[in-house]
Amino acid sequence: MKSSPWRSAAFLVAAGLALPIAFIVAHSGSAKSEPARPIDNDCSAGYAEFTFDDGPGVYTAKLLDRLNALHLKATFFAIGRNIDDGGPKAAALMRKLVATGHSVQNHTYDHASITGESTRKPPLTREQIVEELDHGSRAIVAAGLPSPTQYRPPYGDIDARADDVARELGYQLVSPWGVTDSNIVDSKDWSGASTEQIVSNVVNGYTSDGYRLNGIRDDTIVTMHDGGQQDTLNSIAALQPIVDYMNAHHLCSTATIRHDAIGGRVPAPPLPEPGGDNLVRNPSLERHHGDEPTCFQHAENDTGDTAGAAAWSQISGAHTGTAAEQVIVPRSAGGDRKLLISRDPSDSDCLAKVKSGHRYGTWLWYKGTWPEEGPTKTEVGMVVYYRQSSGDWKYWQTGPSVEPSATWKLTNFVTAPLPKGATAISFGLDIGGEGTLATDDYSMAAQSEQVAAVHR
Numbered sequence: 001m002k003s004s005p006w007r008s009a010a011f012l013v014a015a016g017l018a019l020p021i022a023f024i025v026a027h028s029g030s031a032k033s034e035p036a037r038p039i040d041n042d043c044s045a046g047y048a049e050f051t052f053d054d055g056p057g058v059y060t061a062k063l064l065d066r067l068n069a070l071h072l073k074a075t076f077f078a079i080g081r082n083i084d085d086g087g088p089k090a091a092a093l094m095r096k097l098v099a100t101g102h103s104v105q106n107h108t109y110d111h112a113s114i115t116g117e118s119t120r121k122p123p124l125t126r127e128q129i130v131e132e133l134d135h136g137s138r139a140i141v142a143a144g145l146p147s148p149t150q151y152r153p154p155y156g157d158i159d160a161r162a163d164d165v166a167r168e169l170g171y172q173l174v175s176p177w178g179v180t181d182s183n184i185v186d187s188k189d190w191s192g193a194s195t196e197q198i199v200s201n202v203v204n205g206y207t208s209d210g211y212r213l214n215g216i217r218d219d220t221i222v223t224m225h226d227g228g229q230q231d232t233l234n235s236i237a238a239l240q241p242i243v244d245y246m247n248a249h250h251l252c253s254t255a256t257i258r259h260d261a262i263g264g265r266v267p268a269p270p271l272p273e274p275g276g277d278n279l280v281r282n283p284s285l286e287r288h289h290g291d292e293p294t295c296f297q298h299a300e301n302d303t304g305d306t307a308g309a310a311a312w313s314q315i316s317g318a319h320t321g322t323a324a325e326q327v328i329v330p331r332s333a334g335g336d337r338k339l340l341i342s343r344d345p346s347d348s349d350c351l352a353k354v355k356s357g358h359r360y361g362t363w364l365w366y367k368g369t370w371p372e373e374g375p376t377k378t379e380v381g382m383v384v385y386y387r388q389s390s391g392d393w394k395y396w397q398t399g400p401s402v403e404p405s406a407t408w409k410l411t412n413f414v415t416a417p418l419p420k421g422a423t424a425i426s427f428g429l430d431i432g433g434e435g436t437l438a439t440d441d442y443s444m445a446a447q448s449e450q451v452a453a454v455h456r
């Protein structure tokens with residue numbers, strides 16, 4: 001699996017340059033002078049999630065006028081100190097944001113790096129993390145707004161330890177940085193990009209460090225900044241052409257953030273397993289034929305060459321029932337390994353009927369050990385394939401990395417809407433290098449109703 005290009009320190013430093021600035025009220029006359037062509041379509045292609053960081057700033061009021069004129073909904077990750085420094089006028093502006101359908105959430109009190117990675121400082125202690133988030137929320141609540149339930153770590157600096165602290169406080173991580181092929185669009189307004197570049201970045205996507213980043217589509221998180229100067233003005237000017245594109249492509253916007261907006265850095269809390277029909281046959285791997293669990297296959301070596309074989313075995317000590325499946329991958333072995341829902345044509349009876357346009361939740365239980373650091377660093381994450389109308393299978397998506405666990409742990413990944421013409425889904429947990437990985441208790445269920453509910 002590829003890791004995220006967004007993790008590079010250079011990007012993070014550059015992205016985090018916006019510092020708290022004094023709040024100055026800028027009266028906007030633009031709403032009158034520039035007639036807007038707002039969002040006006042059937043939303044049939046889905047919803048994108050616009051986010052603005054580092055405000056309130058000098059152009060937040062102007063931005064709000066533009067968003068409202070264009071019928072866009074957004075989430076603002078505000079810096080607590082900026083609200084305090086802006087006094088009653090900043091507080092009134094924040095209330096107006098919420099009153100007109102936008103969401104104001106937590107970007108810490110003073111934009112400190114939680115892990116210290118981008119600022120080359122020691123990581124914040126547990127007490128300091130609590131204080132940064134609590135103080136940020138106190139400033140938002142003092143302005144008369146609802147208490148935040150989401151946070152975005154400054155510079156994108158976050159790890160599982162720090163996120164655990166935030167989760168205990170009741171905050172969901174919304175990180176703009178995603179794995180390759182994710183629906184994350186960084187407008188790169190922070191980089192000094194022109195309005196035209198911002199529009200192109202958002203609409204067309206771009207290539208960064210050899211990775212292809214997609215443009216705006218269903219469930220995209222678009223990141224921009226309202227705490228800046230010219231960069232914020234450039235983003236404001238970019239909104240109309242972006243809305244024109246959204247209307248042409250039947251996209252709308254929502255201030256509701258996707259549940260798995262975790263940036264590929266820390267694992268999302270898994271959704272509960274489906275209670276009803278499981279679309280996976282032989283889900284607990286109890287039945288075997290030959291070497292493999294019935295309706296499953298040992299899949300190997302999609303990439304790389306093999307210098308040593310991996311060892312597959314049925315093991316006891318299962319999560320439920322009496323059998324689980326384990327693979328031991330020696331250091332000498334190349335490529336990746338995963339136990340997949342069988343893609344063998346002779347197993348086609350095992351495959352559930354699926355509908356294009358629906359999202360599917362996939363779940364399985366795993367335990368195992370693998371190196372998380374160093375030259376043999378191994379990544380493990382859900383991989384999903386679909387069967388095309390031709391009968392050929394196509395690699396589709398990879399979920400965020402999961403952490404090693406000595407005890408059984410649940411992991412879950414929700415797919416994008418299934419492409420047109422797809423006739424079946426296969427998935428499994430991929431180990432991309434050396435290590436030991438056991439899996440058990442697979443399940444899959446359509447998620448369409450849940451997603452529709454989220455967007456209401």
Ligand SMILES: [Zn+2]
Binds near residue numbers: 107
């Ligand atoms: Zn920021």
